Amino acid sequence: MWMAELATRSGLSVPTIKYYLREGLLPAGVAIGATRAVYDETHVHRLRLIRALTEVAGMSLETVREVLAGIADADNLHDAVGSAHTRLGTLPERPASPSSMQVVDDLLRRQEWELDQDSPQRSVLAHSLDTLAALDFPLDVTILDLYATAMAGVAAAEVASVLAEDRDQSAERAVIGTVLQEPVLLAIRRIAQENASRTLRDGP
Amino acid sequence: MWMAELATRSGLSVPTIKYYLREGLLPAGVAIGATRAVYDETHVHRLRLIRALTEVAGMSLETVREVLAGIADADNLHDAVGSAHTRLGTLPERPASPSSMQVVDDLLRRQEWELDQDSPQRSVLAHSLDTLAALDFPLDVTILDLYATAMAGVAAAEVASVLAEDRDQSAERAVIGTVLQEPVLLAIRRIAQENASRTLRDGP
Numbered sequence: 149m150w151m152a153e154l155a156t157r158s159g160l161s162v163p164t165i166k167y168y169l170r171e172g173l174l175p176a177g178v179a180i181g182a183t184r185a186v187y188d189e190t191h192v193h194r195l196r197l198i199r200a201l202t203e204v205a206g207m208s209l210e211t212v213r214e215v216l217a218g219i220a221d222a223d224n225l226h227d228a229v230g231s232a233h234t235r236l237g238t239l240p241e242r243p244a245s246p247s248s249m250q251v252v253d254d255l256l257r258r259q260e261w262e263l264d265q266d267s268p269q270r271s272v273l274a275h276s277l278d279t280l281a282a283l284d285f286p287l288d289v290t291i292l293d294l295y296a297t298a299m300a301g302v303a304a305a306e307v308a309s310v311l312a313e314d315r316d317q318s319a320e321r322a323v324i325g326t327v328l329q330e331p332v333l334l335a336i337r338r339i340a341q342e343n344a345s346r347t348l349r350d351g352p
Numbered sequence: 353m354w355m356a357e358l359a360t361r362s363g364l365s366v367p368t369i370k371y372y373l374r375e376g377l378l379p380a381g382v383a384i385g386a387t388r389a390v391y392d393e394t395h396v397h398r399l400r401l402i403r404a405l406t407e408v409a410g411m412s413l414e415t416v417r418e419v420l421a422g423i424a425d426a427d428n429l430h431d432a433v434g435s436a437h438t439r440l441g442t443l444p445e446r447p448a449s450p451s452s453m454q455v456v457d458d459l460l461r462r463q464e465w466e467l468d469q470d471s472p473q474r475s476v477l478a479h480s481l482d483t484l485a486a487l488d489f490p491l492d493v494t495i496l497d498l499y500a501t502a503m504a505g506v507a508a509a510e511v512a513s514v515l516a517e518d519r520d521q522s523a524e525r526a527v528i529g530t531v532l533q534e535p536v537l538l539a540i541r542r543i544a545q546e547n548a549s550r551t552l553r554d555g556p
Contacts, residue, residue: 283397298503330538339503340506
């Protein structure tokens with residue numbers, strides 16, 4: 149297809165697509181003569197992915213570039229997921245308190261979970277706990293364990309669901325799943341909370 | 353305490369605090385003479401809450417104002433939670449597809465959940481499903497049901513945990529819990545996914 153159809157199919161403008169080409173976020177098409185090129189379904193797919201990561205997940209183009217590179221470089225699904233997490237997780241500006249880091253490490257031990265010492269997720273989680281504590285709203289360890297148990301079951305099914313024939317495709321689906329399914333999970337949590345509070349008020 | 357101590361305790365600057373006073377986000381202190389006023393723990397608490405909602409949850413001051421008003425106006429915990437959700441949930445710019453709205457309604461029916469017809473969460477959820485479908489990554493209904501079952505258990509415990517003696521305090525804790533615990537849940541999900549993919553690679 150020509151550039152014009154690529155724009156229609158992806159929902160992006162021609163100048164934006166040309167910008168992504170120059171930035172190397174989109175692979176070049178097959179050159180037909182000196183000034184024209186044709187594109188295929190992989191280009192449509194890549195543009196939709198970039199659009200979702202920027203518009204839905206709110207990523208900067210720099211982060212998108214790193215996430216795409218992480219998918220291309222990863223040796224296996226686990227590394228692709230880990231690489232995406234490392235790039236998605238931004239270390240908080242202020243270090244988390246030692247006591248919250250300890251709470252996180254205790255949780256990991258109870259769940260028999262492993263995490264690289266330099267994984268941003270430890271600090272991200274500890275920092276969120278600090279924020280709640282500063283509001284005099286410390287999170288009960290019971291709730292943390294409940295989250296962990298619920299997410300262990302969910303994550304196992306999620307990871308199994310992204311397995312595809314193709315390694316790159318699996319890794320891409322893992323990244324999409326991690327980032328783009330978050331709004332789905334959070335919307336369902338809010339709906340569930342609304343129903344839980346109604347049940348509390350009206351009885352089951 | 354004087355304004356200076358309020359600034360130290362809340363971690364906000366004096367000009368910011370004065371701005372919140374002018375905007376009515378922070379109740380006035382008790383006037384001591386013509387130009388000075390004293391503040392108490394309720395002011396510290398309110399400022400920490402505003403800071404968490406803006407800095408952690410990324411809310412605009414206008415949304416913070418609406419959320420605080422919703423807490424103050426709600427007749428009961430359920431209405432406070434519902435009011436917070438209505439204000440927190442921004443309707444997507446484009447309407448969701450009828451097929452995704454149907455998927456959401458089917459999910460609600462299977463879970464025996466009720467939701468106001470005009471609740472933004474229906475559209476928010478349906479819109480997230482549309483985004484995934486546009487990426488050729490439609491979410492399996494099995495995963496939706498898994499999310500719903502996991503969140504039903506989590507939400508019941510969360511709502512029970514915010515119950516306090518005081519109605520306003522309960523409502524405030526419900527809002528904080530809804531918004532500020534999201535990063536905790538998402539960080540735990542990412543950790544769980546990393547471990548699920550490692551298990552898949554290395555065996556249990």
